[in-house]
Amino acid sequence: MTDIARHLEAVQQRIAAAARSAGRDPRTVELLAVSKTFPADDVRAAHAAGQRAFGENYVQESIAKIETLADLRADLEWHFIGPLQSNKTRPVAEHFDWVHSVDRLKIAQRLSGQRPAHLPPLNVCLQVNVSGEASKSGVAPGEVAEVAHAIAALPRVVLRGLMSIPEPESDLAAQRAPHRRLRELFDTLRADGLALDTLSMGMSADLEAAVLEGATIVRIGTAIFGARDYSH
Ligand SMILES: *Cc1c(COP(=O)(O)O)cnc(C)c1O
Numbered sequence: 001m002t003d004i005a006r007h008l009e010a011v012q013q014r015i016a017a018a019a020r021s022a023g024r025d026p027r028t029v030e031l032l033a034v035s036k037t038f039p040a041d042d043v044r045a046a047h048a049a050g051q052r053a054f055g056e057n058y059v060q061e062s063i064a065k066i067e068t069l070a071d072l073r074a075d076l077e078w079h080f081i082g083p084l085q086s087n088k089t090r091p092v093a094e095h096f097d098w099v100h101s102v103d104r105l106k107i108a109q110r111l112s113g114q115r116p117a118h119l120p121p122l123n124v125c126l127q128v129n130v131s132g133e134a135s136k137s138g139v140a141p142g143e144v145a146e147v148a149h150a151i152a153a154l155p156r157v158v159l160r161g162l163m164s165i166p167e168p169e170s171d172l173a174a175q176r177a178p179h180r181r182l183r184e185l186f187d188t189l190r191a192d193g194l195a196l197d198t199l200s201m202g203m204s205a206d207l208e209a210a211v212l213e214g215a216t217i218v219r220i221g222t223a224i225f226g227a228r229d230y231s232h
Contacts, residue, residue: 004042005049007224008033011207015218018211029211032079032200034221036061037228040068046224047072055100055219057082059091066095081163081200081219083137090114098123100163100200100219103137108151108159115156125163125200126151128185130178138164144185145192152194161198161216162186168205175209183214 008031016026034055035043043054043065054076056062066078079098084107092099093114102108102124115122126148129138139147144162152159162185166178179201186199202210202218210218221228 002045002049003226004045004224007226008046008049008051011220011223014207014223015211018208022212022214024211029215030217032081032217032219033224034081034203034219035065035225036082036221037230038225040065042225043069043076044072047076053077053079053217055079055081055221059084059088063091063095079219086110093122094119096122098125098160100125100217101127101137102151103127103139105147105150108154108157112154112156121156121158123160123198124151124157125161125198126159127163127165128182130164130181131167133167136165141181141185145189148189148194159194159196161196161200162189163200165203166201166206172209175206176213179206179210179213179215186214 011031015029015031019026019029030053032053032055033046033051036057078096079100080092080096081100084092084101086106089107089110093111094116099111099122108124111122127138128144129136129140148159162182164182169175182201183199186196190196198217199215200217202215204220204223207218
């Protein structure tokens, strides 16, 4: 068994344990393997171990990786989760299945306009700045409803839910608080008539807190592939 296969199994066990303690079916939590900075061969190893959904942050790196792995394309789901500038939306609209990091209406409008006709509509999540720091990307909680309804009306994207990247915290209660705020926003939008099914929250360090608060996709990099090296 490869290290990646063992790590995937360990992460699935963490998800299952957290789901059980929340009284949830573990199958309602999807594992997104965040492969940014790691080579295509690591994605291959994870795929051989049964993993299907992969998250990427950087446009150039991810398109090269998707092309290298073209032989597996029908069996992989690619999720863009990084900051997205409006002049870089086209390759993302053309190559990905999901975008979690839509942080303003203009990005969603461009993705919708650029989504090729032969592909199904692009699945998107609206990124919310739950921690409220000015430096963080994401829509402010008070603007979520207006932006979400506008995105939901676009023809070539499907608004699936909300995503957040809260400030790192070390204890479970502090980790849960921003995830709970995201879930409350999600519940409000659903009560308001939007057909959402996705809460993308939780990373290697806080996946338990996220699953306890209702995450349906957890985005896990380090715990699967190891520490990232940004030096090259
Ligand atoms: C890198 C990244 C992750 C994975 O983080 P880990 O702590 O390595 O699990 C998840 N979500 C986003 C948006 C990321 O950029």
